[in-house]
Amino acid sequence: MSPHDEPGRPGDGDLVRLLTPDGERVEHPDYDLDLSKSQYRALYRDMRLVRRVDTEAVALQRQGELGMWIPCEGQEGAQVGSAHALRPDDHVFPSYREQGVAWCRGIAPLTLMGMLRGVSNGGWDPERNGFHLYTIVIGTQTLHAVGYAMGMRRDGADAAVLAYFGDGATSQGDVNEAFNFAAVFRAPVVFFCQNNQWAISVPNDRQTRAPLYRRAAGFGFPGIRVDGNDVLACLAVTRDALAGARRGEGPVLVEALTYRMGPHTTSDDPSRYRSEEDVDYWRARDPISRMRAYLTREGMADDAFFREVEEEGDRIAAELREGVRAMPDPPVExxxxxxxxxxxxxxxxxxxxxxxxxxxxxxx
The missing domain is CATH 1.20.5 (Single alpha-helices involved in coiled-coils or other helix-helix interfaces)
Known part of the structure; x- marks a missing residue:
């Protein structure tokens, strides 16, 4: 058995899941999700295209076209599911791995790659897309998110803020300070922790003795643990948490249990600190594969649909290759x-x- 056993083992509390690793739909008493056929298909499409972009970016970095890349392979379910819960007037404060969320908020992949090629410091307007700039300093974006959420509430807006961070960031003081501020001032913010099991080379069990979602109770607000490789559960849980935040019910911590399939960044070698057995265990719980199985089982998609998505991904990848290589060096000023x-x-x-x-x- 993998050292990172499947979520939901005794003592870990209730795990929210709507889709099993085999792609079977299950019910949950507190979270229901009823989408149209096109909405289910859109979730699959976004995840698959995000992975295709991610794969292409890694290849471009290996070819010397990007200085670095931060892969998100394996975390597409957590990112796309939670991002689909957002309204246009909500705001996102990401860390540096949220390519899936950026995609759903309309940030062009080429724009992200410009930052990793070194020709810009971001390149997008946070106000226009409701998606703020990547934050390399671990955990600081949670404080920015809480402050922004407090300002939105004081301005009379009924929108909410979604703040992303990893399991490693929970060891930072900034994150815990953000939890406290959000609770005391009932800020309309949802903290979304992508627990991908590794803070670079440090496993989650070397950072905490208790599940991360339980930390919220110590600050006085709810914590929820969700299967981060289940795009439907991530959507349902985040949608509910954001709705409560907009109603003035205060913050929520969502811990999405997922796995980083690739390296921490392209400068990392994960084979030095984790086993192939562990990777294989999580590969069998891939968020894209289970969604494809669900769509097929329910007759919502056929080979023609999946082939169309693959072809779209290949076109996007070709455009990215051309676009990255054609990026001009910016003037120094x-x-x-x-x-x-x-x-x-x-x-x-x-x-x-x-x-x-x-x-x-x-x-x-």
């Missing part, structure tokens, strides 16, 4: 362009000073 929303005297002075410094190397 571009680093100053988006620091503030409006012109700023000190920034203008620093820009001019930097350009004068670079001019000193013109003859060389």
């Amino acid at each position: 571009a680093i100053f362009d988006h620091v503030y929303a409006a012109p700023h005297p000190l920034l203008a002075e620093e820009r001019a000073q930097h350009l004068r410094y670079l001019d000193g190397f013109a003859d060389e």
